[in-house]
Amino acid sequence: xxxxxxxxxxxxxxxxxxxxxxxxxxxxxxxxxxxxxxxxxxxxxxxxxxxxxxxxxxxxxxxxxxxxxxxxxxxxxxxxxxxxxxxxxxxxxxxxxxxxxxxxxxxxxxxxxxxxxxxxxxxxxxxxxxxxxxxxxxxxxxxxxxxxxxxxxxxxxxxxxxxxxxxxxxxxxxxxxxxxxxxxxxxxxxxxxxxxxxxxxxxxxxxxxxxxxxxxxxxxxxxxxxxxxx
Amino acid sequence: xxxxxxxxxxxxxxxxxxxxxxxxxxxxxxxxxxxxxxxxxxxxxxxxxxxxxxxxxxxxxxxxxxxxxxxxxxxxxxxxxxxxxxxxxxxxxxxxxxxxxxxxxxxxxxxxxxxxxxxxxxxxxxxxxxxxxxxxxxxxxxxxxxxxxxxxxxxxxxxxxxxxxxxxxxxxxxxxxxxxxxxxxxxxxxxxxxxxxxxxxxxxxxxxxx
Amino acid sequence: xxxxxxxxxxxxxxxxxxxxxxxxxxxxxxxxxxxxxxxxxxxxxxxxxxxxxxxxxxxxxxxxxxxxxxxxxxxxxxxxxxxxxxxxxxxxxxxxxxxxxxxxxxxxxxxxxxxxxxxxxxxxxxxxxxxxxxxxxxxxxxxxxxxxxxxxxxxxxxxxxxxxxxxxxxxxxxxxxxxxxxxxxxxxxxxxxxxxxxxxxxxxxxxxxxxxxxxxxxxxxxxxxxxxxxxxxxxxxxxxxxxxxxxxxxxxxxxxxxxxxxxxxxxxxxxxxxxxxxxxxxxxxxxxxxxxxxxxxxxxxxxxxxxxxxxxxxxxx
Numbered sequence: 195x196x197x198x199x200x201x202x203x204x205x206x207x208x209x210x211x212x213x214x215x216x217x218x219x220x221x222x223x224x225x226x227x228x229x230x231x232x233x234x235x236x237x238x239x240x241x242x243x244x245x246x247x248x249x250x251x252x253x254x255x256x257x258x259x260x261x262x263x264x265x266x267x268x269x270x271x272x273x274x275x276x277x278x279x280x281x282x283x284x285x286x287x288x289x290x291x292x293x294x295x296x297x298x299x300x301x302x303x304x305x306x307x308x309x310x311x312x313x314x315x316x317x318x319x320x321x322x323x324x325x326x327x328x329x330x331x332x333x334x335x336x337x338x339x340x341x342x343x344x345x346x347x348x349x350x351x352x353x354x355x356x357x358x359x360x361x362x363x364x365x366x367x368x369x370x371x372x373x374x375x376x377x378x379x380x381x382x383x384x385x386x387x388x389x390x391x392x393x394x395x396x397x398x399x400x401x402x403x404x405x406x407x408x409x410x411x412x413x414x415x416x417x418x419x420x421x422x423x424x
Numbered sequence: 425x426x427x428x429x430x431x432x433x434x435x436x437x438x439x440x441x442x443x444x445x446x447x448x449x450x451x452x453x454x455x456x457x458x459x460x461x462x463x464x465x466x467x468x469x470x471x472x473x474x475x476x477x478x479x480x481x482x483x484x485x486x487x488x489x490x491x492x493x494x495x496x497x498x499x500x501x502x503x504x505x506x507x508x509x510x511x512x513x514x515x516x517x518x519x520x521x522x523x524x525x526x527x528x529x530x531x532x533x534x535x536x537x538x539x540x541x542x543x544x545x546x547x548x549x550x551x552x553x554x555x556x557x558x559x560x561x562x563x564x565x566x567x568x569x570x571x572x573x574x575x576x577x578x579x580x581x582x583x584x585x586x587x588x589x590x591x592x593x594x595x596x597x598x599x600x601x602x603x604x605x606x607x608x609x610x611x612x613x614x615x616x617x618x619x620x621x622x623x624x625x626x627x628x629x630x631x632x633x634x
Numbered sequence: 635x636x637x638x639x640x641x642x643x644x645x646x647x648x649x650x651x652x653x654x655x656x657x658x659x660x661x662x663x664x665x666x667x668x669x670x671x672x673x674x675x676x677x678x679x680x681x682x683x684x685x686x687x688x689x690x691x692x693x694x695x696x697x698x699x700x701x702x703x704x705x706x707x708x709x710x711x712x713x714x715x716x717x718x719x720x721x722x723x724x725x726x727x728x729x730x731x732x733x734x735x736x737x738x739x740x741x742x743x744x745x746x747x748x749x750x751x752x753x754x755x756x757x758x759x760x761x762x763x764x765x766x767x768x769x770x771x772x773x774x775x776x777x778x779x780x781x782x783x784x785x786x787x788x789x790x791x792x793x794x795x796x797x798x799x800x801x802x803x804x805x806x807x808x809x810x811x812x813x814x815x816x817x818x819x820x821x822x823x824x825x826x827x828x829x830x831x832x833x834x835x836x837x838x839x840x841x842x843x844x845x846x847x848x849x850x851x852x853x854x855x856x857x858x859x860x861x862x863x864x865x866x867x868x869x870x871x872x873x874x875x876x877x878x879x880x881x882x883x884x885x886x887x888x889x890x891x892x893x894x895x896x897x898x899x900x901x902x903x904x905x906x907x908x909x910x911x912x913x914x915x916x917x918x919x920x921x922x923x924x925x926x927x928x929x930x931x932x933x934x935x936x937x938x939x940x941x942x943x944x945x946x947x948x949x950x951x
Contacts, residue, residue: 197494214842262562263617269569270613272576272606274587278594279602285855354485361487362577367817367846367856375490377845379580380723380820384493391490398485426934433936501721501730582690582721591720595695597851598934 201392204385215373221393224370227360231292232353235299240345243307247341248333250312261308265301273298273359281366291363298359299352306348310341342413350405357398361390371397426600437589441608443503444585448572449616451507455514455567460560462515463522464548473523484516488577496581506578513574514567521563525556558631561624565617572613576605586612685904686714690727690736693720694848695937696785696870696927700740700894700918702941703926707914707950711906723821723848724749732772737902738911743767743780744890745787745827746897753826758887764895776900778911780893781918783870787822787889788881789832790867792857796880803883804836807864811838817856818866820845827889835888840864870920872928894918917948 204210211217243261250257276294284290314337322336338345364372374390377383430437466473486494491509499505529552537547553560576587589605592598625631687708691701698719705715718736721727728750730736743763747755747770757766760780767777789804796802799810807814822828823843832838844861846853849868857865858877867874869881896911926944929935 266565266569266617267610267614269566270573270610270617272573272587272590272609274576275590275602275606275609278590279599279606282594282597282599282602282851286859286861354481358485358487361489364845365580367844367852372487372489373845375487375493377820377823379489379493379726380845381824382723382726383824387490387493391486391494394487394490395482395485399482402481429934432939500735501718501726579720580722582693582718582727584719588720591693592695592698595693595847595850596931596934600934 197388198392200384201388204389205392207385210389215369217393220369220371220373220390221397223368224357224360224372224394224397227291227295227363227368227370228353228356231295231360232299232349232356234292235296235303235352236349238296239300239303239348240307243304243345243348244311244333244338244341247308247311247313248329248337250308258309258312261305265305268297268301271297274362274365277362277366290366291368295356295360299356302351302355303345303348306344306351307341310344310348311337313344314340339414343409346405346409346412350402353401353405354398357401358394361394425603426598429600430604437604437608440584440586440588440605441612444572444575444587444609445612445616447503447506447510447575447578447583447585448568448612451510451571452514452518452564452568454507454511455518456560456564458511459515459518459522459563460553463519463526466519467523467526476519480516480519483512488513488574489580492578492581492583501582503583505581506575506583510571510574514571517567517570518560518563521559522556525559526552528559529555554628557627558624561620561627565620568616568620569613572616573609576609684708684712684714684906685902686716687737687902687907688716688718688735689738690718690721690731691740692724692727692848693722694850694868695931696868696923697740699926699930699937699941701738702937703918703944704738704740704896704911704914706938706941707910707945708907710945710950711910713907713910723819731897731899732775734774734899734901737899738907739897741777741895741897742785742892743777743895744892746777746895748826748890749821755890758890760891760893763891763893774900776898778896778898778908779915780895781915783894783918783920783923784892785868785870785894785920785923786884786892787818787827787866788869788884789816789838789864790857790874790879790881791864793878793880795863796882801880801882803885804832804838804888805885807882808837811840811864814840814863815842815844815861816840816864816866817844817846817853817862819848819853822866831888835886870924870927872924872932876932894923914945914948914950917944917950 205217246257246261273294276297277291280290280293311333318336318340319332322332327335360370361372361375363370364376371390371394374386374393378386378390462476466476488509491512492505495505495508499508533551533555534547537551542550575583575585576590578585579587579591586605586609589601589608593601593605689701689705689708691697701717701719705717709715721730724741724745727736727739731739743760744758747757747763747767752766752770755763755766755770757763764777764780771777789807791801799806801807816829818828823845825831829840829843832840844856846856846862846865849866849871853865853867854871854873854877856862857867857879867879867881873879874881894915896915898908898911922944926940929940930937
């Protein structure tokens with residue numbers, strides 16, 4: 195398993211943890227490159243998905259097909275290509291790396307938010323309307339809480355995509371864990387290449403754990419029990 | 425945008441598109457072939473699925489470039505390297521769908537099949553898998569589209585497909601090349617997606633069309 | 635039930651098709667893909683009497699151009715050529731030519747020597763570098779005749795910076811480098827003639843290093859926009875002229891001679907290939923190279939077209 199031995203040797207070398215371009219610095223940079231696009235995508239896609247889901251006629255209607263098709267189509271966009279296009283057209287600007295990652299993160303969040311809300315039982319929705327709740331109350335007090343598990347799944351998926359893909363920001367000279375991969379590749383040092391990749395995977399696993407904790411905290415116990423039995 | 429560049433480089437563009445299709449479709453199909461038995465086992469043995477899912481999540485988190493590089497010692501700078509990596513990603517996408525599709529078969533249907541005298545294997549092949557086809561193909565669609573798109577990263581280890589147009593376009597500050605590459609990758613992926621939708625319709629004649 | 639089992643058969647057919655396609659493709663396809671208009675033939679077939687070769691190139695346009703020039707010249711002489719272009723930095727493709735996966739790579743003698751063959755070498759002139767290469771290259775590899783053309787790494791600044799600090803040679807940077815950021819290809823940080831070489835030979839130590847690209851748009855825009863104050867711009871980069879950049883002189887030869895030179899895998903060579911490559915190299919002058927670079931980089935001309943034009947003009951087609 196030489197990939198791991200390269201990675202381990204490099205990660206455990208003390209000097210890689212100090213100075214400029216050190217591991218902690220690049221981890222922080224990487225988190226920055228990941229968190230901002232994720233937040234922007236969530237701010238756009240969650241309300242949009244929830245609103246569309248609320249207006250839909252259920253989780254398997256035509257609207258659902260359209261949204262799923264749109265999400266599939268956007269998965270076709272090669273992030274590297276989009277990044278390069280923005281470099282050539284925009285040059286150095288925050289938008290250059292932000293836009294591709296936001297485009298990457300929106301589809302999973304949108305689809306899952308939509309399906310979460312659209313999949314809320316007809317009877318429950320009718321009951322909420324019958325109880326005199328305004329649209330806002332229906333959405334916020336009934337539909338979103340029920341849809342929360344799926345919304346969190348969407349956010350989690352998007353988070354993992356973004357953490358893994360933020361490595362290509364290094365291709366245009368930016369920092370983050372991709373820096374170790376690109377620089378190591380350019381100078382044939384497989385330590386940083388393997389180490390950088392391993393750190394990204396570890397970061398992604400941490401994101402998974404974070405979402406597991408979030409889910410435990412936010413999703414009402416009743417829904418979690420129901421989810422597990424399905 | 426230099427439109428004249430396109431006809432002037434038609435042969436190269438066609439070659440790269442063909443390569444991209446090859447590098448995208450083959451891994452998805454191989455991923456399918458591996459995912460179906462794997463998914464059947466995971467659906468059957470409840471204890472088997474969580475570890476499989478954990479492994480799948482970890483593999484999917486590996487950045488494509490890093491995976492290509494990890495495979496260099498074994499597969500060199502070849503098409504095979506990219507195909508192996510993209511096959512792994514495809515498996516990550518399709519296997520959960522196989523499991524979900526099989527598990528979504530209502531217990532009543534399974535019981536009805538057993539009551540009609542279907543053995544386990546025949547029930548699997550004649551009832552459960554066919555009913556799971558829409559979900560499996562949904563996974564296959566994601567796998568193919570992602571593979572076609574991700575193959576572009578292969579250019580960073582010298583495996584040429586439409587990603588070459590991105591890299592060369594960037595190196596020469598030539599937006600036309602990048603636009604052409606982008607449009608073709610997206611068009612290719614969407615075309616494959618539509619073909620799979622058509623296949624799904626053909627394979628599930630009982631499904632209600634809206 | 636016939637209709638439902640149709641779905642299973644359908645799925646099985648798709649799966650079988652996958653297996654069939656894979657086994658068919660893996661047995662007949664060549665593992666190197668051609669990214670250019672030149673022939674994508676199977677490098678394993680040795681039907682042509684001229685032999686067959688795989689030409690690789692590094693990840694920047696000039697090397698790709700040179701690969702095309704050699705490729706077309708060889709094809710004109712009946713050699714079967716497959717190209718594998720834009721692979722990566724030398725550190726990535728060098729192992730591939732050492733093991734014979736690639737047969738020819740257009741190289742630069744000085745960089746080849748100091749990065750992959752003998753990092754401790756002190757050879758600086760063309761003759762010394764070539765002699766060191768001949769002595770130290772692994773037995774499967776050799777370099778052919780060098781071309782007159784030279785494309786060297788450099789320490790380049792903008793006209794404004796040169797005027798402000800009265801910069802003519804790299805040595806002039808010594809007092810001011812500590813306030814400057816240097817930009818270059820990622821490998822510049824660790825190469826022996828990179829940051830370390832500048833410190834060792836000129837006492838020039840920069841405040842910071844920005845890893846950019848191979849003297850491409852990212853490096854150039856970083857330099858012209860002031861994101862970095864000095865950068866490694868390859869000396870045949872057309873934008874040196876169009877952007878009025880100033881490559882500083884290198885009197886102590888931190889960067890050794892950098893002639894264009896074909897690096898070849900000996901077992902794949904024959905008399906035709908060697909004589910053709912040498913004939914082509916003899917005609918590649920710095921001026922010709924700069925002109926070709928201008929065509930492909932600034933005017934976005936097709937690599938094969940420019941290469942063919944060069945060969946035609948030199949009577950080598």
